[in-house]
Amino acid sequence: xxxxxxxxxxxxxxxxxxxxxxxxxxCGSRQSNFVRQLxxxxxxxxxRCVAAVMDLxxxxxxxxxxxxxxxxxxxxxxxxxLGVELHHFPDDDWEVLYQYAETLAFALESKGETxxxxxxxxxxxLGALSFYEAGREMLAQGVKIxxxxxxxxxxSTQVGLTYALASEGVKxxxxxxxxxxxxxxxxxxxGEGLAExxxxxxxxxNAFLLDFDSVGPGYGVSSPEGxxxxxxxxxxxxxxxxPVYSGKAFAGLLRLARKGKLEGxxxxxxxxGMPTLFATAD
Ligand SMILES: Cc1ncc(COP(=O)(O)O)c(C=O)c1O
Numbered sequence: 001x002x003x004x005x006x007x008x009x010x011x012x013x014x015x016x017x018x019x020x021x022x023x024x025x026x027c028g029s030r031q032s033n034f035v036r037q038l039x040x041x042x043x044x045x046x047x048r049c050v051a052a053v054m055d056l057x058x059x060x061x062x063x064x065x066x067x068x069x070x071x072x073x074x075x076x077x078x079x080x081x082l083g084v085e086l087h088h089f090p091d092d093d094w095e096v097l098y099q100y101a102e103t104l105a106f107a108l109e110s111k112g113e114t115x116x117x118x119x120x121x122x123x124x125x126l127g128a129l130s131f132y133e134a135g136r137e138m139l140a141q142g143v144k145i146x147x148x149x150x151x152x153x154x155x156s157t158q159v160g161l162t163y164a165l166a167s168e169g170v171k172x173x174x175x176x177x178x179x180x181x182x183x184x185x186x187x188x189x190x191g192e193g194l195a196e197x198x199x200x201x202x203x204x205x206n207a208f209l210l211d212f213d214s215v216g217p218g219y220g221v222s223s224p225e226g227x228x229x230x231x232x233x234x235x236x237x238x239x240x241x242x243p244v245y246s247g248k249a250f251a252g253l254l255r256l257a258r259k260g261k262l263e264g265x266x267x268x269x270x271x272x273g274m275p276t277l278f279a280t281a282d
Pocket of ligand 1: 033123151153154156158246272273
């Protein structure tokens with residue numbers, strides 16, 4: 001059931017083990033692919049996995065999006081089998097969700113647990129380092145690519161790929177699943193941490209090529225063009241995308257290609273998300 005978080009978790013779980021953690025605490029949406037993959041990684045290494053979740057967290061400035069969104073089932077079923085300890089909170093702003101996660105972490109610490117905190121989507125500098133390595137791995141395969149297109153949200157996938165590929169003349173275009181243009185500041189911040197790990201000069205906001213035109217109704221809510229892209233990939237290639245991230249990303253790729261705005265050859269970096277196809281619409 002994989003996805004882009006496996007690479008991040010190689011680094012994050014290694015760090016958690018190095019720190020002597022007994023429990024890992026994170027947060028996300030109820031259908032978070034990160035929470036599910038973290039649950040699997042924790043299970044493999046004997047760590048407790050605790051997550052604060054909301055059905056559909058949102059950015060107050062943009063407002064809560066309307067429309068059907070994946071709710072129960074899907075990743076939630078996998079979390080059940082993995083033994084992830086989910087704490088459900090009523091829908092609210094992302095910042096409120098981060099506070100709930102911190103409250104859970106603090107409560108565990110006061111009970112004597114050694115807590116390792118992981119930000120939403122695993123987007124810490126270490127998470128980005130894993131995708132820097134992924135970009136280097138792609139270059140080492142000798143493929144000649146002008147543009148990489150990928151889904152982008154919490155940022156470390158695109159940040160890592162951009163640090164690895166921009167200096168090699170490969171553009172990395174992130175098709176964003178969140179409506180707030182300010183996320184670029186988060187990307188810069190993650191990048192600064194990565195630059196420190198790599199010992200290189202940090203990149204500014206213009207280095208991150210973000211496309212917001214496939215967000216649709218908002219984060220977590222599927223869009224007609226995303227569903228059309230999922231159907232096209234499934235019926236042509238037998239490959240599954242998801243309604244929240246990779247389907248919208250592929251829709252963005254198609255839109256840019258149709259307008260002649262993508263320099264080829266283009267590589268579509270599939271970030272996973274397939275379990276959400278099994279989630280029931282709210
Ligand atoms: C399937 C899928 N694609 C893309 C992303 C976005 O990756 P990132 O959070 O590193 O920007 C996520 C996670 O948020 C995801 O679950």
